[in-house]
Amino acid sequence: MRSSFGLRSRPRAHPRPPTLPRLRTPARRRLAGLLAAVLTAAAVLTGTVVQAQAADTPISQGRPVTASSLENAAYPAGLAVDGNGGTRWSSSAADNQWIQVDLGANASINRIVLDWEAAYASAYQVQVSATGTSWVTVRVVAGATGGRQTLDLSATGRYVRVLATTRATAWGVSLWEFQVFGALGTQTVPPGAVRVAEFLADCPYSHRLPDDPIVFPGLPGASHMHSFFGNNATNGNSNLGSLETAGGTCNPVADISSYWVPTLYADNVPVEPTGTTFYYLGEGVRDDVIANTQPFPRGLRIVAGNAKSTGPDDNTISRWSCLWAGQVNPSHDFVNCPAGTMLESYLDFPQCWNGKDLDSADHKSHMAYPVGGACPATHPVPVPKLRQVLRYPVTGDPSRLRLASGPGYTMHGDFFNVWPAAEMERRVRDCINPIVKCGADGRP
Structure with a gap:
C-alpha cells in the first residue's frame, strides 16, 4: 500500500x-x-x-x-x-x-x-x-x-x-x-464432490505412558496415565524437534502429529479404542469463515475438555454415546451401551486461534470456540475444527468404567500439531476452504 x-x-x-x-x-x-x-x-x-x-x-x-x-x-x-x-x-x-x-x-x-x-x-x-x-x-x-x-x-x-x-x-x-x-473468481468444486468441509486422519493406538508433554513438559511420569495415538515417540520430554523426526501410526503417514487422552479402564483393566479417527472440519462457522480458514501452524498445542470437572455440567465439550444405538441418548458421562455396540467418545477442539501463540500458560487461552458463526475478536484466526472420535470395545454397566483422570465427564484430549506444512496447507485449501469432503489422502 x-x-x-x-x-x-x-x-x-x-x-x-x-x-x-x-x-x-x-x-x-x-x-x-x-x-x-x-x-x-x-x-x-x-x-x-x-x-x-x-x-x-x-x-x-x-x-x-x-x-x-x-x-x-x-x-x-x-x-x-x-x-x-x-x-x-x-x-x-x-x-x-x-x-x-x-x-x-x-x-x-x-x-x-x-x-x-x-x-x-x-x-x-x-x-x-x-x-x-x-x-x-x-x-x-x-x-x-x-x-x-x-x-x-x-x-x-x-x-x-x-x-x-x-x-x-x-x-x-x-x-x-x-x-x-x-x-x-471463486474456487472450483470438483464434479460430484460432497459439500462438507472435511479431511481426516485415522491414527490407531500407539502406546501408553503417565506423561503429558503439554501440561507437564520435561517431567516424565508426572501425569495420570495417557493413551497416545499417532506419533510413536511421544513422551514427557517431547517437543516439535523430537516429534518431527519420528514415525507414527496414522493414515495418512504424512500426519506424525501426536494425540492423547486419559486411559480408559473397565474393571480396572486398561482398554484401548479400536476406532480412532481425527476429523478436521469447517463446521460451526459461516461459509465465509470456512472459505478463509487457515492451516494449523506447526507446533501448535491444544487441550480440549476439562480434566478437573466435578460434574457432567463442567465439561460440555466432551460427550459419550453408543455406536449404532440410537435409543441411547448422548451424555457428558459414561452411558450404558447394549451388547453388539461400542462405547464412543466425541471431543471437539476449539477452532479460533489468537494468531500469535503456539501454547499458553493454561494451554487453552490461545484458542477459543466460535461465537455466532464467527471467531471472536480476541481470537480472530479461524483454523480447522479438530473432532476426536474414539470407539472402545466395551458395553454394559458404566459403573465398571473410569478414566485415568476420573469419571467420564473428566474426558479431555491433547493435540500437538506435527503435520508437514505443505500437506496441511493443501488439505485446508482443497477441502476446507471450498467446502469439500476429502478422505485420508486429502482428496475428494
Whole structure:
C-alpha cells in the first residue's frame, strides 16, 4: 500500500521525529528505474542476454479503496493502490486505523505486499470479507519493523483490509503501496464432490505412558496415565524437534502429529479404542469463515475438555454415546451401551486461534470456540475444527468404567500439531476452504 500522497518535497503537517529511519524517496525510486534502464541498454550493446520477466500486476491496483482516516487531503487512500511507489496514504495519529480495497469480485488471494513509509504499524491484522461488513482475520502480525513486507496467504474474498492495531511512531500509519495478488473468481468444486468441509486422519493406538508433554513438559511420569495415538515417540520430554523426526501410526503417514487422552479402564483393566479417527472440519462457522480458514501452524498445542470437572455440567465439550444405538441418548458421562455396540467418545477442539501463540500458560487461552458463526475478536484466526472420535470395545454397566483422570465427564484430549506444512496447507485449501469432503489422502 504505497500510500503517501504528495511527493516528499511536500511539507508534512508536523515535523518528522529525528529518530525515524528515512525510507526510499521518489527521487531515489526514479533514479533506480533510470539505472535499470541504463544497465539493460548496456547489456544489449554488449551482447548480454537479458531475460524478460512478465509483470505481476496486483488485482488491487486502481480498485476502489477506503480508509478509516486521513492525515490530511494530500494523502488519500487511493494513492496506496495506484501503482506509484512515490505516493502514499497516511492516517490520523491513532491506533486501530485501517485501509481496505474492493477487488470488484470474489477472488482467491495468495499474497499481499505492504510497503510502509517511515510511519508504520508494529502490529496489524489482514482481514477479508465477501460483503465488506463481516470480516475474517487471515493473518495477525506482531513485532513488525516496517519497510516492504510480503505475506503469503490462502484466502478468499472480495474485500481485503489491513487493520493497524498498533503504530510504531507518534504519527499515524502510512503506506506507499498496498498490493493484493491472486485471481478473480471463486474456487472450483470438483464434479460430484460432497459439500462438507472435511479431511481426516485415522491414527490407531500407539502406546501408553503417565506423561503429558503439554501440561507437564520435561517431567516424565508426572501425569495420570495417557493413551497416545499417532506419533510413536511421544513422551514427557517431547517437543516439535523430537516429534518431527519420528514415525507414527496414522493414515495418512504424512500426519506424525501426536494425540492423547486419559486411559480408559473397565474393571480396572486398561482398554484401548479400536476406532480412532481425527476429523478436521469447517463446521460451526459461516461459509465465509470456512472459505478463509487457515492451516494449523506447526507446533501448535491444544487441550480440549476439562480434566478437573466435578460434574457432567463442567465439561460440555466432551460427550459419550453408543455406536449404532440410537435409543441411547448422548451424555457428558459414561452411558450404558447394549451388547453388539461400542462405547464412543466425541471431543471437539476449539477452532479460533489468537494468531500469535503456539501454547499458553493454561494451554487453552490461545484458542477459543466460535461465537455466532464467527471467531471472536480476541481470537480472530479461524483454523480447522479438530473432532476426536474414539470407539472402545466395551458395553454394559458404566459403573465398571473410569478414566485415568476420573469419571467420564473428566474426558479431555491433547493435540500437538506435527503435520508437514505443505500437506496441511493443501488439505485446508482443497477441502476446507471450498467446502469439500476429502478422505485420508486429502482428496475428494
